[in-house]
Amino acid sequence: MNIEVLGPLSIEHDGTSLVPTAGKPRQILALLALRAGHAVPVASLIEEVWGEAVPRSAATTLQTYILQLRRRIAAAYDRVDDLPPKEILTTTYGGYRLAVDSDSCDYRTFHDLVQRGSRALEADDALAASAHLGRALKLWRGPVLADVPIGPLLELEAVGMEEARLQALEQRITADLRLRRYGELIAELRVLTSRYPLNENFCAHLMTALYHSGSPWRALDEFRRLRACLHGELGVEPTSRLQRLHQAVLNGAPVPDGREARQLPAA
Structure with missing residues (x-):
């Protein structure tokens, strides 16, 4: 089956x-x-x-x-x-x-591929991570159970699966940043930051891609956009990770390619 x-x-x-x-x-x-x-x-x-x-x-x-x-x-x-x-x-x-x-379910295949990609990313094998995570994401043909009436239990399942998809997408982008695929990522990240305007990870990825593509002013604009959204929606400031990234762009300091926030210079 x-x-x-x-x-x-x-x-x-x-x-x-x-x-x-x-x-x-x-x-x-x-x-x-x-x-x-x-x-x-x-x-x-x-x-x-x-x-x-x-x-x-x-x-x-x-x-x-x-x-x-x-x-x-x-x-x-x-x-x-x-x-x-x-x-x-x-x-x-x-x-x-x-x-x-x-194992006959595509979500199980997705889960297995994501695990392989995560392990490869932890081992700093960005090429393998991008390949595994890319294959996992290609299994998605649209929203979960797009043609099924959704009740309370299926809704919970769908929320969890969509969250897993977003995490896999963030990891794949991290892998691609480590592979220096900056220009290829900008258009995709523009769409993602528009669709998820409060997602700090997508904002950080876009800022990194823009900075390494020679557009630090556009990276700063992206930070200002996120900050305005956070103020307007939640009344909060961006996290310290984003503020350190913002400071690094302002100073023209080295910005890591999809590495952990701790590698950013202190604000």
């Missing part, structure tokens, strides 16, 4: 889609897929589909949705396999489990 959640939901076996068209069964399948190999309690599935407005018929309706999913599984598997649908979407004590290997 091939499971893709980093974008529109896609779950296939032997070229046949298992994803239903109806919204609520699609929600249930998405939650089971994200937790593939692990039991999902009935209470969790009901909370995901109905939230706090749980009808009296919720348990019975949930059983109907599970039956519909098993029929789709049967249509995909019976052609080439001898596995009953109940052995794929299994009933456990108080819940259900999609009995497939979690």
Whole structure:
């Protein structure tokens, strides 16, 4: 079974889609897929589909949705396999489990590649880090579960996965800065600082890229933009890391290529 959640939901076996068209069964399948190999309690599935407005018929309706999913599984598997649908979407004590290997999910592949990239970055192998993290980020085809109705549990999953994507993106940019790919990064970082105007890491990366590209005045403008945003939105100053970077640009001092903030000269 091939499971893709980093974008529109896609779950296939032997070229046949298992994803239903109806919204609520699609929600249930998405939650089971994200937790593939692990039991999902009935209470969790009901909370995901109905939230706090749980009808009296919720348990019975949930059983109907599970039956519909098993029929789709049967249509995909019976052609080439001898596995009953109940052995794929299994009933456990108080819940259900999609009995497939979690390695078949694109998010698991993303997670593994990010770990490799992080280890390479820690070992100061920027080339390998950029390659692993770049491959991980290319797995994303859009927002998580873009075509699935999102309830409270899937929303939490989506928030965590999006945070993991941003961290991987920051690490990949750090690796590219160490490889001195300044000019290649400026346009991308312009978009990111516009989309995430309070993100200090993206601001620091853009300032570094601009400074090393021979545009220190543009780096200073970026600091002023972030400072104005922080004042206007939160009433706070940039962190000491950003202030040290700002001071280094003002003084024309060496600015590290994506290294830790402690390598910046003191303000």
